Amino acid sequence: MIDATSLMLTLMWGLAIGCIYVLLATGLNLIFGVMKLVNFAHGELLMVGAYVSYSVCTGLGVNAYIAVFVSMGIVALVGLAVERLAFRRILGSDKLNEIFVSLGLILIFDNVVALVWGDKSKRIISPFENMSLQLGEASIRFDWLIALAFVVVILVGLLFLVKKTKIGMAMRATSQKSQASMLMGINIEHIYIFTFMLGAALAGAAGSLYGIIFPFNPSIGALPTIKAFAIIIMGGLGSIPGAIIGGLLYGIAEQSAVAVFGSTWRNAVAFSLLIIVLVLRPKGLFGEKGD
Amino acid sequence: MFTRAFTKDNFLKLLQSTKGRIALVAIAVSLVIPFVLSDNYMIHVLTTVAIFIIYASSWNLLASSGQGSLGHAAFLGIGGFTSSLLAVNLGIPPIIGIFIGGVFSAAIGFLIGITCVRLKAWFLAMVTFGFLVIAETLFRHFDDYTHAKLGFRTPILVPSGLPFYYFAVSISIISVTVMYFMMKSKMGLAFRAIHQNATEASMIGINTAKYKLYAFVFSTFFAGLSGAIYAHFQRYIHITVFTADNSFKPLMMSVIGGLGTIEGPIIGSAIMVFIDDLLPNIDTFLNSVLGPLFPAISSVGPSIRFIGLGVFLVIVVVFLPKGISSLIRKIYRYVRTELSESEKP
Numbered sequence: 001m002i003d004a005t006s007l008m009l010t011l012m013w014g015l016a017i018g019c020i021y022v023l024l025a026t027g028l029n030l031i032f033g034v035m036k037l038v039n040f041a042h043g044e045l046l047m048v049g050a051y052v053s054y055s056v057c058t059g060l061g062v063n064a065y066i067a068v069f070v071s072m073g074i075v076a077l078v079g080l081a082v083e084r085l086a087f088r089r090i091l092g093s094d095k096l097n098e099i100f101v102s103l104g105l106i107l108i109f110d111n112v113v114a115l116v117w118g119d120k121s122k123r124i125i126s127p128f129e130n131m132s133l134q135l136g137e138a139s140i141r142f143d144w145l146i147a148l149a150f151v152v153v154i155l156v157g158l159l160f161l162v163k164k165t166k167i168g169m170a171m172r173a174t175s176q177k178s179q180a181s182m183l184m185g186i187n188i189e190h191i192y193i194f195t196f197m198l199g200a201a202l203a204g205a206a207g208s209l210y211g212i213i214f215p216f217n218p219s220i221g222a223l224p225t226i227k228a229f230a231i232i233i234m235g236g237l238g239s240i241p242g243a244i245i246g247g248l249l250y251g252i253a254e255q256s257a258v259a260v261f262g263s264t265w266r267n268a269v270a271f272s273l274l275i276i277v278l279v280l281r282p283k284g285l286f287g288e289k290g291d
Numbered sequence: 292m293f294t295r296a297f298t299k300d301n302f303l304k305l306l307q308s309t310k311g312r313i314a315l316v317a318i319a320v321s322l323v324i325p326f327v328l329s330d331n332y333m334i335h336v337l338t339t340v341a342i343f344i345i346y347a348s349s350w351n352l353l354a355s356s357g358q359g360s361l362g363h364a365a366f367l368g369i370g371g372f373t374s375s376l377l378a379v380n381l382g383i384p385p386i387i388g389i390f391i392g393g394v395f396s397a398a399i400g401f402l403i404g405i406t407c408v409r410l411k412a413w414f415l416a417m418v419t420f421g422f423l424v425i426a427e428t429l430f431r432h433f434d435d436y437t438h439a440k441l442g443f444r445t446p447i448l449v450p451s452g453l454p455f456y457y458f459a460v461s462i463s464i465i466s467v468t469v470m471y472f473m474m475k476s477k478m479g480l481a482f483r484a485i486h487q488n489a490t491e492a493s494m495i496g497i498n499t500a501k502y503k504l505y506a507f508v509f510s511t512f513f514a515g516l517s518g519a520i521y522a523h524f525q526r527y528i529h530i531t532v533f534t535a536d537n538s539f540k541p542l543m544m545s546v547i548g549g550l551g552t553i554e555g556p557i558i559g560s561a562i563m564v565f566i567d568d569l570l571p572n573i574d575t576f577l578n579s580v581l582g583p584l585f586p587a588i589s590s591v592g593p594s595i596r597f598i599g600l601g602v603f604l605v606i607v608v609v610f611l612p613k614g615i616s617s618l619i620r621k622i623y624r625y626v627r628t629e630l631s632e633s634e635k636p
Contacts, residue, residue, distance in 0.1 A: 038413045089609045095412040096359045100546050100608045103539055107601030111594035115585045222535060229417050268428035271421030278418055279406045 018251020040102030043225030049207025079200025349513035350541035362423035370515025371522030396515020404507030442529030549614030
């Protein structure tokens with residue numbers, strides 16, 4: 001039977017991993033919403049983010065949480081390169097091409113990172129390494145709470161950007177009707193670049209936080225991507241609130257599955273859920289916008 | 292369905308065309324090549340190519356209907372485990388077992404296909420990948436029956452070496468021929484119509500769900516068959532057959548070779564297997580040259596090879612959307628027009 005302490009821990013673990021999924025899923029959702037592009041290599045940007053943050057932390061001795069911002073910037077630049085060199089050229093062609101290019105990018109990123117940083121597992125040491133909050137018998141690491149706070153701040157900033165600024169308005173216009181917004185004088189080429197970089201920056205932040213909470217290696221990128229897709233599909237394509245709620249629920253569901261069935265079932269339970277959802281509603285829980 | 296395409300006329304027509312002649316030459320080469328490259332390792336590599344041709348072609352058949360599976364390794368594993376477990380537990384001879392493996396894999400493929408036919412490209416990719424993860428978890432969980440965690444030795448199908456090579460090549464030739472006629476038949480036409488535009492295809496009266504399901508069943512049959520042969524070829528089967536890597540291989544082979552063409556997966560399998568099995572020979576060289584540049588990793592060879600493969604894949608998709616086979620066709624057409632023009636005056 002599950003007692004209160006382990007329930008609390010499961011919930012906190014779920015929220016911690018869930019907030020990383022939220023960042024990843026939101027970035028993917030932005031890119032999909034605006035560009036109608038499915039980037040299966042998005043998790044690789046998370047992985048690169050974790051390593052950049054690691055280098056900034058250990059190499060320059062910067063505080064782990066300041067490194068998050070450095071990593072966001074650098075990963076955004078990586079995103080720029082990916083968009084210009086690979087995805088830009090196949091945009092609007094066969095949908096399967098996006099999957100193929102993503103696979104190529106996964107191979108490239110995994111192995112470039114392995115060459116530069118090695119293939120051994122690493123962790124970012126945070127300044128609050130051994131501090132935790134005692135709640136009854138459950139001890140909750142400060143890092144989990146800080147990560148949660150970070151995600152909230154980043155998401156509020158993102159919502160402000162999308163809803164209140166001029167470029168956010170241009171993004172929303174492009175996402176609704178790209179041709180009409182071109183006629184209104186929006187340079188959708190620039191909007192595409194900006195959106196992709198923004199999505200990449202979110203993945204970079206997700207990676208840095210991932211690196212603070214969990215150990216990581218060059219091959220961690222693939223599964224979170226697939227899970228982020230599952231979250232988007234369940235939460236509704238193009239909907240940011242859907243991605244946020246979906247991500248948190250998914251994280252908690254995954255940790256509960258581990259607590260109940262054991263860790264081998266971690267991924268299988270999640271995918272079973274996804275398949276059931278898609279069988280019942282082929283376009284996701286909240287339908288599909290556009291396309 | 293597609294049986295109508297298997298007429299004597301069509302066969303004769305094929306044999307008289309350029310395509311048919313190329314196919315005959317390719318078959319002849321595949322039968323003679325073991326005498327040229329006669330060391331054991333090369334025959335092992337060539338047998339692997341023959342098996343992967345079946346596997347990649349099966350993926351390609353599914354993709355020709357617009358369904359890009361990311362979980363084909365599940366069917367490779369199901370076929371392999373079915374045949375091996377039947378042989379070990381019930382004493383069913385592997386020569387029958389490999390076909391039972393294919394049929395069982397197709398039955399599972401039918402069930403997955405039912406859930407997939409209504410889905411769009413990326414949803415389908417997700418569901419098939421999810422199915423791979425679920426299949427792996429189930430095989431791990433029911434280890435008492437599958438013995439997957441530790442793996443086990445599979446019985447002999449055909450003696451290894453040359454006999455196995457010829458066996459694999461003949462199954463490969465038969466499978467590719469069958470798939471060729473499938474893709475040339477009315478069914479294959481329906482696949483291509485669905486791939487290009489599913490809505491329009493259903494408007495002109497193609498039952499898209501039915502044909503997508505056909506694609507799934509036939510594709511997973513051949514995937515299961517190749518998995519079973521592969522398991523007996525390796526003489527060993529283990530849970531690692533269900534890796535994402537094995538799922539991505541047929542995809543890369545088909546895309547590099549030429550998606551939707553019959554020769555694409557064949558060219559792609561040959562290239563990929565040679566890269567996988569022969570290029571490691573240059574690893575020591577790479578290590579001595581580039582090793583000092585990257586002190587973080589013990590051996591740079593594999594990573595460099597994979598980066599090369601990734602770059603190659605992206606370049607092929609961006610610049611050669613129809614793969615290497617389209618390049619060969621272009622060169623062939625160019626040479627032919629040059630020749631005919633030089634003959635005229």
